[in-house]
Amino acid sequence: MSTATDPAGATPAAIAIDRLSRYFGERTVLREVSFELPAGQTLAVLGRNGVGKSTLLRILATLLRPHSGTVTILGEQLPQRGWAVRGRIGLLGHEPLLYRDLSGRENLIYHARLHRVPGQRVEQLLEAVGMSSRADDPVRSLSRGMVQRLTVARAVLHSPQVLLLDEPKSNLDPAAGELVEPLIGRGCGATRVLTSHDPQAALVEADLVLALSGGRAAYFGPASGIDAAQLRELYA
């Protein structure tokens, strides 16, 4: 087991990545990406579509293996010790990971059992995301926004220490966005890595920014250190 610290050496890094590369066939999606994220802070990963943001999140979630470089989460190196951090990571990705023919409640109970979480937590979260009244409807009959609210509940069901949020507020109207804010927002207490189709909104949420361009880290530093011109260049 290894532990990592942020550059100042003060706060232990919840996530430390060193020269991470990942390929899909001949295509290099991530090329020698490095960063460290202290515990409790939020990293916004920015970049154009297809630049590797979701791939990075899937690697951090232990769902994809890195092809080179080292990835350390909560002091455990991936993929060798991935089993030690599963259950301490929450993933809110593009897919809801919910069975369409089960109800929201049945889905959450299923996930709760996998994570050894008491059933009481399911009811709390259904209430928290405003889905108690539709909890017994099949997921396939719900609107996208409702499914996204259930997905938020699913992602935080086991109170993860690290939250990986891939465009977490997509499909949510402002009211629903406020509803899920205590669960996945700044105040939730978890170390967060988030991507967003809205870079300005992501910057507001973030302590640190990793800007990806052509699979490489074009910028890594404080959120306050990236200016409008750099953002425009990033999405040009």
Added chain:
Amino acid sequence: MRTALTILRKDLLLELRTLEMLPAMAMLAVITFVIFHFGLSRDTLSGQLAAGELTVTLLFSAMLGINRLFVAEREQGGFDAFLLAPVDRSAMLLAKATALYIYLALLELVALPAFALFAAPPHMGSSLPALILFLALSNGAFAVIGTFVSAIAVHTRARDLIGPMIGLPLLLPALIATSLGIGPLLTVHASGSPSGKWLAVLALYDLFTALLAYAVFDFLLEE
């Protein structure tokens, strides 16, 4: 074990809601018996011919179930959800193999009466306990190999082809043992007692395939 039960309960609930597999498996079995009945143009079948018809029909129907065993996991993110949980991955093998075993047993509840009706083998009633014993062991091989093959196939685009291509050769020893074991049970002079040799072959093959699947299943769930 608790995780396997959780997955099994979810799978059975999903099948109960959607009825995607069992009705299709049962219907294929009945239709195949009808085709054999009229194709062979015989009122009654016995011995190896009857055994072959029963084995092949159950194989066709089982392949339908095998091909769809992991579809919900693949299409609705069940794999990722499972891989994110701090659980033993072999629980998925145990749950899926048990689910497939249950589907096959339910299929046979429909298939055996249909077989008796359309093939009308002699003394089927007195041979039924031995026949069920053979099918119970044969289902074990189908369940384990089916789960193993389905887990491989579901990651490929040509999953409908990969399933039979890998599954059929692996199932061959079990199919031969089943067919040769139940053939003597469906003859005019059947004693009703099963052949110990073929039962032993089936039991050993079940054990061998279960150990093999357990050893490699973790790797099949990787990206």
